[in-house]
Amino acid sequence: MMTTTTETSMTERPFRLGFRGRVLGLVAVLLVGAVFAGLLLQRAVLLRRLDRQVVAELEQERDEVEVLAAGSDPETGRPFAGDVRAIFDTFLRRNVPHEGEVYLTFVDGQVHAASRPPTGIRLDQQPELAERWGSLRAAERGRLGTEGGPVEFLAVPLRTGGETAGVFVVANFLRGEQAEIDDGFQIAVVVSGIVLFVAIGAAWVLAGRLLRPVRQLTDTARSIGDQDLSRRIPVDGHDEIAELGRTFNSMLGRLEEAFVLQRAFVADAGHELRTPITIVRGHLELMGDDPQDREETLAVVTDELDRMTRLVEDLLLLARAEEPDFLEIEPVELSDLTTGMITKAQTLGDRRWLVDACAVGVVAADRRRLGQAWLNLITNAVEHTGDGAEVGIGSETTDNEVRLWVRDGGTGIAIADQDRIFERFARAAPGPRRSAGAGLGLSIVRAVATAHHGRVELEAQPGSGSTFTIIIPAQPPATSSSRPVDVKAGSVG
Numbered sequence: 374m375m376t377t378t379t380e381t382s383m384t385e386r387p388f389r390l391g392f393r394g395r396v397l398g399l400v401a402v403l404l405v406g407a408v409f410a411g412l413l414l415q416r417a418v419l420l421r422r423l424d425r426q427v428v429a430e431l432e433q434e435r436d437e438v439e440v441l442a443a444g445s446d447p448e449t450g451r452p453f454a455g456d457v458r459a460i461f462d463t464f465l466r467r468n469v470p471h472e473g474e475v476y477l478t479f480v481d482g483q484v485h486a487a488s489r490p491p492t493g494i495r496l497d498q499q500p501e502l503a504e505r506w507g508s509l510r511a512a513e514r515g516r517l518g519t520e521g522g523p524v525e526f527l528a529v530p531l532r533t534g535g536e537t538a539g540v541f542v543v544a545n546f547l548r549g550e551q552a553e554i555d556d557g558f559q560i561a562v563v564v565s566g567i568v569l570f571v572a573i574g575a576a577w578v579l580a581g582r583l584l585r586p587v588r589q590l591t592d593t594a595r596s597i598g599d600q601d602l603s604r605r606i607p608v609d610g611h612d613e614i615a616e617l618g619r620t621f622n623s624m625l626g627r628l629e630e631a632f633v634l635q636r637a638f639v640a641d642a643g644h645e646l647r648t649p650i651t652i653v654r655g656h657l658e659l660m661g662d663d664p665q666d667r668e669e670t671l672a673v674v675t676d677e678l679d680r681m682t683r684l685v686e687d688l689l690l691l692a693r694a695e696e697p698d699f700l701e702i703e704p705v706e707l708s709d710l711t712t713g714m715i716t717k718a719q720t721l722g723d724r725r726w727l728v729d730a731c732a733v734g735v736v737a738a739d740r741r742r743l744g745q746a747w748l749n750l751i752t753n754a755v756e757h758t759g760d761g762a763e764v765g766i767g768s769e770t771t772d773n774e775v776r777l778w779v780r781d782g783g784t785g786i787a788i789a790d791q792d793r794i795f796e797r798f799a800r801a802a803p804g805p806r807r808s809a810g811a812g813l814g815l816s817i818v819r820a821v822a823t824a825h826h827g828r829v830e831l832e833a834q835p836g837s838g839s840t841f842t843i844i845i846p847a848q849p850p851a852t853s854s855s856r857p858v859d860v861k862a863g864s865v866g
Contacts, residue, residue: 392587393580401573408565416558423554424525427545430471431514431527434543438464442531455533461485461541473549477542482507485539492521492546509540522548586614590621602629649677687813694820700739707732707775710740711768714747718766722755729767729780736775737848738825746821747777749814750841754781757839773847774827780840786833795819795829818843 442460445452447467453460461478470476470488477497478485484497484507496502496519509530517524526544530537589606596604602625608618653674660670693699711731718726754764758781765780786794795815815829818841822829827845 419554427525431543435529438541457531457539473546475544479507479540494521506542586618649681652677699824704735705738705740718751723760725763727765729765730769732768732770742821746818749818750779754779757783778842782838785835785837
């Protein structure tokens, strides 16, 4: 049944000409059309030139007859004196017709003499033409249709004493020369067709080689699944196709990294949510009827539910950090913010709290988000130090930047962990106290700093404590999506 369905689907799939076929087909149509139009134009130009050449030759013959009639007999040296018979005989004897030409002479309305016709068709033996030309009183030029093809003619009457004594006709049979043009046209069509066929075939092969990276890109895209994004396209060259391959490989790299982070995030989030759910279920299943037992169980359940609530809230905050309206920028007094952090810090644990520095001035920032990030750093210091340990908090402004830091004398952070701890659900080596968080605190700190167009710096050595510093600009960049805030001159930086 599955085979039948597949075969049906393959049968019903419409034929689609590939990109190479469409491009070359369009190019072939344009080339064939252009070549054929050029050949037609060339033929028309040649025929037009032939017409002008024939007319020029006819007029040349006319001029030669008129010059001869006005001169003397070459044999006797005496003027012709209007003897048209002698004029015609001398002309026919001394002149050879051009290709396709024939001379016809008429005296007293009758055919006098004619040269040999090139096609065997005797125009002087056609009664209508003989009568028409024999009685001609004025010069006439025109074209006739005959069995031998079109004929261009020029008829010139010769006058003696004001009367027409004879008529000279020169005619040109055009079929021969037109046939030569048509033969050349046919040869050009055949040669052009062969050249186009070879050129299109070569273009097909070259296009296939040029589009090979595109086919490889397609094959790679088809072979990629959500389990394997490691394949890449081999790239060679610096043209647009190579650039496409490099761009695609770069996209695959980003996707692979994103998928790895997504799988790790899903696994870690599932683990962090599964643990409190398991604890809640276990305590509810073991809860008895004793009031004290119920009270303890409810306390544990409430604590784990609060933990899940904090986890979900942190995940939502990180998700919103990429949104343009994540921050609500307002003027924030640094001294008030620092003093407030010290007050909150003293409630987090029995530590020796020190104020390293307290900046005075106003910064454009989101007070709630910035305070949350700073408090996360303080909580992190509490979790990695013991009772009575020294923890310093400070703020300052330097070079149009605001620096907010927390330092502690705890266990420090290993060099290998210093980049990783800012990732979601990542933790460094455990401190003296168990962390109540899910490993999202430092991720939130970095997200808030980045949203303020700032950064987080870490100075730490194993066994010598750590210093986390949030660095943000005193005034958000002009391209920030947050609304602009007016800060009093001289307040910061």
